[in-house]
Amino acid sequence: SQALHINQTDVLIIGAGPAGLMLANWLSRCGVKTRIVDKRGTKIFNGQADGLTCRTLEIFDSFDLAHRAWRESNHMLEICFWNPDESGTIRRSGRIPDTIPGISRFQQAVLHQGRIERFFLDSIKEHSDITVERGVLPTSFDFDIGKAGDFDDYPITVTLQTLSEKEATPQQRNQHQKSAEGEQTTVSDGLFRSNLAADDTDDLINAANANKGDGHHIETVQAKFMVGCDGAHSWVRRQLGFSLQGDSTDYVWGVLDIIPLTDFPDIRQRCAIHSASSGSVMIIPRENKLVRLYIQLQATEHAQSEGKVDRSWITPDIILQSAQKIMHPYKLDYSYCDWWTAYQIGQRVGDNFSLHDRVFLAGDAVHTHSPKAGQGMNVSMQDTYNLGWKLAHVVKGYSDGSILKTYQSERRRIAQDLIAFDHRFSRLFSGRPAKDIMDEEGVSMEEFKSAFEKGNEFTSGIAVNYGASVIVAKDGNAQEQGDGTDVIGNQLLRSISKPQLATGIDIGKRMPSFKVLNQSDARPWHLQELLKSNGRWRLIVFPGNLTLSENMQRMQKLGEKLGASDSFLRHYTPPSQPIDSLIEVLTVHAGPRTSLELLDLPEAFHPYDKKEGWDYWKVFVDDQSYYEGHGQAYVNYGIDPSRGASVIIRPDQYVSWVGDMGDYDEMAKFFSGFMKPQVARSI
Numbered sequence: 284s285q286a287l288h289i290n291q292t293d294v295l296i297i298g299a300g301p302a303g304l305m306l307a308n309w310l311s312r313c314g315v316k317t318r319i320v321d322k323r324g325t326k327i328f329n330g331q332a333d334g335l336t337c338r339t340l341e342i343f344d345s346f347d348l349a350h351r352a353w354r355e356s357n358h359m360l361e362i363c364f365w366n367p368d369e370s371g372t373i374r375r376s377g378r379i380p381d382t383i384p385g386i387s388r389f390q391q392a393v394l395h396q397g398r399i400e401r402f403f404l405d406s407i408k409e410h411s412d413i414t415v416e417r418g419v420l421p422t423s424f425d426f427d428i429g430k431a432g433d434f435d436d437y438p439i440t441v442t443l444q445t446l447s448e449k450e451a452t453p454q455q456r457n458q459h460q461k462s463a464e465g466e467q468t469t470v471s472d473g474l475f476r477s478n479l480a481a482d483d484t485d486d487l488i489n490a491a492n493a494n495k496g497d498g499h500h501i502e503t504v505q506a507k508f509m510v511g512c513d514g515a516h517s518w519v520r521r522q523l524g525f526s527l528q529g530d531s532t533d534y535v536w537g538v539l540d541i542i543p544l545t546d547f548p549d550i551r552q553r554c555a556i557h558s559a560s561s562g563s564v565m566i567i568p569r570e571n572k573l574v575r576l577y578i579q580l581q582a583t584e585h586a587q588s589e590g591k592v593d594r595s596w597i598t599p600d601i602i603l604q605s606a607q608k609i610m611h612p613y614k615l616d617y618s619y620c621d622w623w624t625a626y627q628i629g630q631r632v633g634d635n636f637s638l639h640d641r642v643f644l645a646g647d648a649v650h651t652h653s654p655k656a657g658q659g660m661n662v663s664m665q666d667t668y669n670l671g672w673k674l675a676h677v678v679k680g681y682s683d684g685s686i687l688k689t690y691q692s693e694r695r696r697i698a699q700d701l702i703a704f705d706h707r708f709s710r711l712f713s714g715r716p717a718k719d720i721m722d723e724e725g726v727s728m729e730e731f732k733s734a735f736e737k738g739n740e741f742t743s744g745i746a747v748n749y750g751a752s753v754i755v756a757k758d759g760n761a762q763e764q765g766d767g768t769d770v771i772g773n774q775l776l777r778s779i780s781k782p783q784l785a786t787g788i789d790i791g792k793r794m795p796s797f798k799v800l801n802q803s804d805a806r807p808w809h810l811q812e813l814l815k816s817n818g819r820w821r822l823i824v825f826p827g828n829l830t831l832s833e834n835m836q837r838m839q840k841l842g843e844k845l846g847a848s849d850s851f852l853r854h855y856t857p858p859s860q861p862i863d864s865l866i867e868v869l870t871v872h873a874g875p876r877t878s879l880e881l882l883d884l885p886e887a888f889h890p891y892d893k894k895e896g897w898d899y900w901k902v903f904v905d906d907q908s909y910y911e912g913h914g915q916a917y918v919n920y921g922i923d924p925s926r927g928a929s930v931i932i933r934p935d936q937y938v939s940w941v942g943d944m945g946d947y948d949e950m951a952k953f954f955s956g957f958m959k960p961q962v963a964r965s966i
């Protein structure tokens with residue numbers, strides 16, 4: 284009764300949490316044939332991760348999603364520290380800004396994971412016909428290593444099985460609560476996705492196998508690439524035989540999302556509260572009047588022999604009572620609980636993120652850590668934000684496979700940094716406050732505050748700095764960065780950056796953003812708003828002051844070369860596509876705006892289309908705006924307006940190369956390190 288279908292797809296994504304959906308979203312923008320499956324019958328509706336860092340919001344903005352998150356979320360502007368005084372009573376001991384002022388145009392915000400998943404689903408639907416196939420689970424995996432070297436071939440074969448509705452619906456251990464009006468309602472818990480609950484993947488596979496004849500659709504899929512975004516218990520990771528390394532601690536965290544009834548004065552601020560001897564709580568004020576409490580439960584005495592904690596004793600009341608003790612003498616209660624969960628902290632990172640650059644792991648499948656710094660969902664989405672465009676460019680034949688090696692070299696280091704950060708931070712957060720300087724076992728609250736402040740840059744996501752590789756032209760041995768075997772060949776071709784020409788831009792970091800004005804209509808834009816995530820590389824030419832004749836001459840010369848029929852732009856762009864579809868050239872001159880007419884610049888800087896005329900959205904100026912001040916882009920980027928510079932930016936907004944404004948040959952050399960000529964171009 285089972286029909287065996289074999290279907291082919293370019294990319295098969297297992298798991299539709301934040302990591303899987305970010306990837307599907309990228310691929311939807313790049314027109315890549317994609318399947319995405321999830322064993323659960325529905326997305327999540329409340330609870331779980333909630334923090335959105337500045338970098339995540341910048342990324343959302345590049346996909347035109349940020350406005351939805353920004354509007355619905357609660358914005359986090361201040362952190363308050365509460366510690367015991369000499370008498371042991373908690374007191375506010377300090378305040379700091381939640382996001383370091385000036386590092387991003389966004390500040391940290393919170394909104395629950397279910398809404399983020401919703402934004403992705405809407406966006407994917409708008410840009411493609413990819414749909415999440417729910418209640419579908421892979422049951423077998425086969426990898427043909429003989430096909431791994433040919434990126435047009437399908438080395439991966441997976442059996443997908445559809446579950447019954449019942450199997451695809453996780454069991455909730457619902458708690459009854461009384462609403463303010465005295466009605467009985469139920470609260471959903473997150474335990475079915477918690478690592479304190481046993482993973483049910485094997486049970487589901489067994490059940491589905493046992494019920495094969497019973498309407499369970501079975502399909503065989505061949506894929507060029509597969510990405511395991513299937514969470515901490517990752518089935519894909521198990522198929523590859525890869526493991527996570529690190530510790531599992533005895534700390535169990537309780538999480539409660541409530542509408543609080545309290546006299547605690549800072550309930551609408553993010554707070555870290557250390558009590559004298561009852562533990563610590565983190566308060567996260569949320570959207571819709573909710574507040575999240577993260578509490579470390581004193582769990583060790585409940586630990587079972589095999590090290591996994593018995594969770595049956597954990598209830599919302601237990602979590603509330605712990606919070607009440609910590610926050611004493613302030614009162615805390617609630618009439619409404621939206622969600623709650625408990626989980627055990629494991630700080631682990633995967634030993635390997637990819638199998639032959641054909642199967643990849645991302646998100647919780649390769650790193651797990653505590654929730655306090657709000658990193659889980661962010662780092663998971665940023666993994667696949669890193670991977671998505673690379674897969675798309677290889678599938679489409681724009682790039683050779685060497686760029687895929689940078690996924691592991693770039694993201695594994697981030698995961699390791701995250702685990703190290705979480706280790707330090709957990710100790711400080713979970714430890715008992717020191718009574719005085721002689722109390723060596725206690726944690727110094729000054730040290731905690733300073734670690735928090737320093738950690739803020741790391742947790743914002745802005746500090747990410749990718750190492751040297753074929754797509755990051757900076758000093759450093761790419762081999763040491765784990766950048767693979769073809770390094771020697773690539774090094775011969777590799778272009779060298781001149782970082783001194785733009786001292787405010789770090790090669791390997793995301794392009795910082797300042798306001799510039801459109802040359803044609805004077806509208807101010809944040810530079811980052813011009814760097815949409817649509818799969819394009821960008822060459823930003825900063826020609827400096829174009830009233831200087833040598834700058835104008837250099838600009839004319841560069842324009843001629845870029846516009847020539849044998850330019851690298853033509854070389855790498857499929858002839859059927861617009862000239863800016865692989866590498867978009869943007870210009871930011873040093874002004875004044877009124878000293879230049881757009882059409883004085885060569886066509887390469889504002890391409891002409893027979894139907895749409897000149898492109899008025901490519902040339903910008905660093906000048907005073909009418910209503911929004913002056914972005915001082917040249918000063919902030921550290922570019923000398925008498926000399927200028929050029930910057931190459933990856934499709935994910937990270938800076939690849941900095942060189943002289945007119946250094947066409949070095950630019951061409953950079954792209955030749957990994958891009959594939961589009962053969963039909965002479966037609």
Ligand code: FAD
Nearest residue numbers: 298300301302321322332476513514518646647657659660
């Ligand atoms: P997940 O969100 O776990 O998504 C994995 C997806 O894969 C799921 O949809 C799952 O159904 C699916 N899947 C799993 N196995 C298979 C399979 N074999 N076949 C098909 N599909 C499969 N982070 C915070 O920052 N703050 C928090 O408060 C917080 N609370 C959390 C509470 C809980 C209970 C859990 C589990 C995590 C919490 N996290 C929190 C972490 C955060 O949710 C994760 O870091 C983030 O969701 C990781 O995203 P992901 O896409 O990698 O994995």
